[in-house]
Amino acid sequence: MALTFELDPAFDRSLRDGIVTLWADVSNAGGAVGFVPPVTVEDVRPDLVGHLTAMAEGRARLLVGRDEEGTVAATAFLTRNTHRLMAHWVWLYTVMVHPRHQGRGYGRDLMAAAADAARTIGGVEAIRLTCRGGTGVDRFYASCGYKEVGRVPGAIRVAEGDDRDDIIMLLPLG
Template sequence: MPFETTTARLRLRRPVDGDLPFHVALHTDPRLYTHAPQAMRTEDENRCVFDGFVRHWDEHGFGYWVVEDLATGAPVGMAGVRHAGDHLNLYYRFDHDAHGRGYAREVAREAVVLATEWLPGMPVRAVVRPAHHASLRTAERAGLFRAGTVRHADDRPDEEPSVVLEAPRVVGVADVERVPSREQVLDLWCRVNDAGGAVGFAPGAGRDEVEATLARHEATMAAGRAVLGQLLDPAGRLLGLAWWDESPTPLLAHARWLYRVMVDPDLQGRNLGRLLMAGMHRLAREMDGVELVTLDYRSGTGVGGFYARCGYTEVGRVPGAIRVAPGDDRDDVIMARRLDGAALQPHGGS
């Protein structure tokens, strides 16, 4: 997980000793504790908490960031994920004057994506007071789903328990006989296509056409050359899917091709596309020897920017290669990225 990264408007960096005054000021402002005033710690207690944040970075290589405004360089909050028992806790707290700008959502979305790709094995959760509607919306827009309640240590005995929200997980399935939700896959695929998604068919394609293409993917899985990635919510509901395919050519054994990226069209804006991509990258990284991943998409769909945010670079296109309908030819756009995040290096020869 990167020690430091940026979003569209913010810099996210590791805390250092000089950030202690900001941390204390942020965590002793009563305006930020209207939903849980009993949870506000004293200045001395917050010094100890800050030391714990720094130690977590020292021990694990990730943790809560100091969030800075890219335009001014000024700190505006603290956010990120860190270990909390059997899960990773998603946290975000911003200066009162920074509220209303969408900063918490921007950072929370990035934190959950990075954790999904780089910190496998532990679910990302947030614990939020039920009356804190803005914080609940932030967690949900970051991709988390409500997964029960818990009596938090800071909850008063006469209050409702806190809400637990959990990020979806990406599960890889290599054995076609173990795909537990074939009908769910077909249902999702048809709904995405009917909603205008570029998932291999012209608008209005029938379920039988989709099923025939699914059968071809299943045959590739049965041959040991493909892995299905399924994005599942905490209850096991299918939210999205994609396939990694390998080439039978030994010269391309270090690469995989990404096909049929799709998420539930009814859940747009919930960060699920990036979470699916992050989980797929984790699956590819777990495959022996895989270093490079490639995809292609149909021009005119507006997804190039999305894939660029997932680390991909356009490496070529075939003009007019995809005929959506008579008189409607689109480019086949090819993008690639290295799994380690390094820049692509073209060969110097011709």
């Protein structure tokens, strides 16, 4: 069964708890979403607060995917550029699909839903994201139509002696 996606859902405690649980589970499964395992929901919560602040200020939008039980199974945040010369593209952040749902095409569904959501934002012509090298996720994004447009070697320090490239990718929406 496919995930059901919703842009800008009503935010309540259940959604908050679902997102931090998803984020911790994805991180602990090795997902490159800003943390290195092990993490707890309490480790993740401050980063979610940052996203929520951006949402409250109108700078970010939340895309949530729910499974057949209504559990938060996927997320992505679309963030507008604040620089007037870059207002024609958005950032895509914190792209996650719960490990128990991976391998079913839900990641591709999430990326398509994110592109559809970006198209609803006036004046947006492209989506930009960054990803951690060495994970293979750049190949996944490429299979969804994103093109690598830049790379900063060794910009992400996962652990002492384990530096990864920061890969910049772009999806034109035209």
